[in-house]
Amino acid sequence: MSLPSYAHGASPVPLLGETIGTNLRRTVEQFGERDALVVRHQNFRATYCELWELVERAARGLISRGVKTGDRMGIWAPNRFEWVVLQYATARIGAILVNINPAYKAIELEYALNKSGVALLCLARGFRQTDYLAILSEVRDRCPALRAALVIDNDWNALLADADSVSEEQFAGVEGKLQFDDPVNIQYTSGTTGFPKGATLSHHNILNNAFFTAEGLGYTERDRVCVPVPFYHCFGMVLGNLACTTHGACIVVPAESFDPLAVLETVQQERCTSLYGVPTMFIAELNHPRFGEFDLSSLRTGITAGAPCPIEVMKQIQTRMHMREITNVCGMTETSPASTQTGRDDPLEKRVATVGRPFPHAEIKIIDPVTGAIVPRGVPGEQCTRGYMVMLGYWEDPDATARAIDSTGWMHTGDLAIMDDEGYVSIVGRLKDVIIRGGENVYPREVEEFLHTIPGVAEAQVIGVPCPKYGEEVMAWVRLRVGETLTGDDLFAACHGRIATYKIPRHWKFVDTFPMTVTGKVQKFRMRELATAELRGASA
Structure with a gap:
């Protein structure tokens, strides 16, 4: 009789029982003089000590502007160093960071601001051909919860200066009351299947997911990770930023948005050891007419995620880009995001044809989407995930939450998957795509x-x-x-x-x-x- 399609990611490494701020503090104590953040298009560089100081000043500045624990603070900007600073600053005061898609237009912005009740919006002046200030002006009167807006390009230094009006003791009092199960982030689903919903994630959700991603990639303080994926999404801010800071690695940002040439230049100039991307990004890099000009030999690992990676593409990533230890990661925003990952030393067949085995401390089962029964291994069905990574729920949407997470805590992903005899999972499609x-x-x-x-x-x-x-x-x-x-x-x-x-x-x-x-x-x-x-x- 075939085994049921169920596997548990048993691990001798315990979950982290701490907040994001506490974790960052420990990294700073260990690796304070090492590079923490390099943002190439802004000519910005910071060590962990310098990043820590910036985060604290931004956090105190937010307090001075009336941002309280539990308040929602929106961020609407492409990749830039201020995004990273605000990510950690909000976590350290218990504000809930609301990630707003840089591509949003007026209707989408209004929906996100009102649905999550954003009190302060931090935004860039614009992105590509979109004037963010004009869009905000159009919708602001229809967003009653929005108390203020901070234009990063104009008001950043003023925010940092405001820190002087908040004492270190006052700040420490705020941070000291935080719990790791508190919500820290709302991310709107990316819209591959329709209207977005606000997945609400805790410190515990995303910090542990980042930590175990980094463990799977073998990160140390010597790694330099090229992150061309957007911060507004889990891939960028969790598997990118947070994974680096849990292990003292350096976050390297090539451009404000994806540019294959900027990625290739950055990997060479910064001697990056790891590179992230969705398959379309890797395809664009591999097919770039100047690809052969760049020395990518510093690369050893990285992540492909967000969509199934074609086998032929994966083989080229491993050989032409020197990423012999490339891993597949699979999950969804609602699972913080990763729930499976291939190993760096997995056989080639497993690393090109599967998305790996369950994450440490995660459970995976494959069920018949009609009956709900677990199917035998080798039989396709819907993948369900249970564990620390499952979101707290959709923000103020209990009905949608109940449809996604069943009474026993399983997140129904909508992915069609097959589990083999060794517990590796292969994604064969989406339920709605069959x-x-x-x-x-x-x-x-x-x-x-x-x-x-x-x-x-x-x-x-x-x-x-x-x-x-x-x-x-x-x-x-x-x-x-x-x-x-x-x-x-x-x-x-x-x-x-x-x-x-x-x-x-x-x-x-x-x-x-x-x-x-x-x-x-x-x-x-x-x-x-x-x-x-x-x-x-x-x-x-």
Whole structure:
């Protein structure tokens, strides 16, 4: 009889029972003179002692401006050193940092501010072509909880100066009352599946998730971690910033937003040992026309996360980018975010074809999405996660929380996964992404993996679209390599006889880009909307 699809990440290393501020203090005591933060596009460098001093002054400045424990403070900015300072400053006074997507427009900003009750908004003047000040002016009268706004570009020095009006004793009194189960962060889900909800995370949630991520990567104070992913998302602020500071490693920020050339330049100049990204970022770096000019030999490890990484891409990361110890991490905002990770010394097959085994102190089970019963190993089902990393809930949304976390504490992820006999998990798709074509289940990930093996294909995404005959039909969106001229007929011929006929895409769409969130996740729900409208228009 096959084992059930359940595994527990047993660990001899205990969970950290402390706040983020307490953890940072210990790192500063150990590694105070080592680099803590390098932000290349701002020419900013700080040791741990210097970062600690900045964090304390910002924290006292926030207190002077009326920010209290439990208040929500929004941050709306691309990656910059002030973002990192405010992340730790809010944690040290017990304010709840509300991460606001840099790509938000007026309606989305208004929703996030009102839903979470932001009292103080710290914002950049703008990002790319978006004028944040104009957008804020448009919505501010409709945000009754918003007491004040602080424009980082204009008011940063004034905030630090305000620290003088708050004594060290007053600050220590505030910090000393904090508990590690207190909420410290609200993150709005990235929108790959629709309307965002505010996942509420505690010190205990994200500090431990960061710590065990760093343990899995083998971080020490000698590591320098290139973080090109946005801070507003768990990947950047937890697996990036917090993971570094739990182990005394250096956070290295290449640009305010993702730029493949800036990443390559930064890795070489700062001798980074670790690099993060979603698969589309690694693809952009590998395909950059100047890739061969850069010495990336300092790299040894890193993380690919946010979306399944095609096997061929993973192999190139390991070889061409020297990241022999690259790890896959999988999870979601609601699980702080990581729940599985591959090991740095796992066999190549496991590191390219799975997202690893359960995190230390985490439980994973795979269930039948209809009956809720645990399925045997090797059988696909919905992945559920339980443990310290599961969020406190969706902010002021008990109904959505109850739909996501069941009565026994399991977070239902919506991921379709398979667990093998050794406890490794492979993601085969999303529950909402499974294509049911004439009664046959087609898993987009499987088709995408095959399409990535076809010469000339740079990237492929597979979705289901309505079909009167079969209910759904398979469609592939394909981005070709520069100079390639493949057609749908060419790709069909490459598939024929190599994968089952019902899995071969019936529709092909050639694109230069895909609809994406700011974190680089492909929005398949948006692809389905666009494709369905186009197909209906073509048949009209």
